[in-house]
Amino acid sequence: MNRTFNVAVVGATGLVGEAMIEMLEKRDFPVENLYPLAGDNSAGKTIFFNDHSHKVGLVGEFDFSQVDLALFTAGSDVTAEYAGVAADAGAVVIDNSGFFVNDGDVPMVIPEVNPDALIDYSLRNIVASPDSSTIQMLVALSPIYRQLGLRKINVSTYQAVSGSGRKAVEEMAGQTAALLNAREPVTDVYSKQIAFNLIPQVGRFEDNGYTLAEMRLIWETRKILGDDQIQVNPTCVRVPVFFGHSATLHVEACSPISAYEVRDMLLDAPGVEVLDEQTDGGCPTPVTDATGSDLVYVSRIRDDLDNENGIDLFVMADNVRKGAALNSVQIAEILIAQYM
DSSP states (O other), X not given: OOOOEEEEEETTTSHHHHHHHHHHHHTTXXXXXXXXXXXXXXXTOEEEETTEEEEOEEGXXXXXXXXXXXXXXSOHHHHXXXXXXXXXXTOEEEEOSSTTTTOTTSOBOOTTTOGGGGGGGGGTTEEEOOOHHHHHHHHHHHXXXXXXXXXXXXXXEEEOGGGGOHHHHHHHHHHHHHHHTTOOOOOSSSSSOOXXXXXXXXXXXXTTSOBHHHHHHHHHHHHHHTOTTOEEEEEEEEOSOSSOEEEEXXXXXXXXXXXXXXXXXXXXXXXXXXXXXXXXXXXXXXXXXXXXXXXXXXXXXXXXXXXXXXXXXXXXXXXXXXXXXXXXXXXXXXXXXXXX
């Protein structure tokens, strides 16, 4: 008889939590009992899974010894307070808050890139899922890294408002409606108006002038690839798009490379869709392609005009799905298939 698992989703009523529950159902994850959990503001709500209603419980009152897996997507404060509690109770925690990025005994995993790192999950019963921008970047770049190595990654991200949660989506929608009706937009989630605008800041500023989102791209890339020598130069920008992060990448390999070779590498890469027609409308966009998809899209693959080791690409993915929910569920699938 096939084994089933009790699963908790912490942050079940948020955008990513809802997507996680959708993914568990869509991918026929062997769930025996589902425990949706949230904070005071959302506990008591009802969610549906496999045609049954489930009342959302209060995370602070939950006994994690009841579950085999706990998927955390409620932010670093909640992770800091409850992830260790869950792990100590025997649940395997999969967290996407970024709280464990610098913990050497917590593996950080992208299943298409470094699934073997899960062998260390039992050190603390915790696995970290990286930031959505890191996921899409490394899903696209790992085939190049494995074959040729990478010296440097220059990356600029264009991040959708859904990366800040449901309130940010509602804020941009409300601002758009207000502006189209000649009314003053209300700003709460972001420091400035985001509708018809962009904000060159994602996350708080660190002491070195980079934002937390930018530093996560550096830390997570080095941790996932196991390469402290790789140089990552990031700039992260919030843009008025509801769903779908994008990024421009200029990378320098350790030996000569061509756009033709990169296309060939990526055509068979897991989780990647190459859409790179050099015609009007021949490239994917967040709205027409990435939103609602589980793939990482790659386009604008070009040779560096001055460096035979350089290549340019444009990548995008649905930040809520592959950038968060799907990656966590994929980690869970590998854990139950190979380790638990």
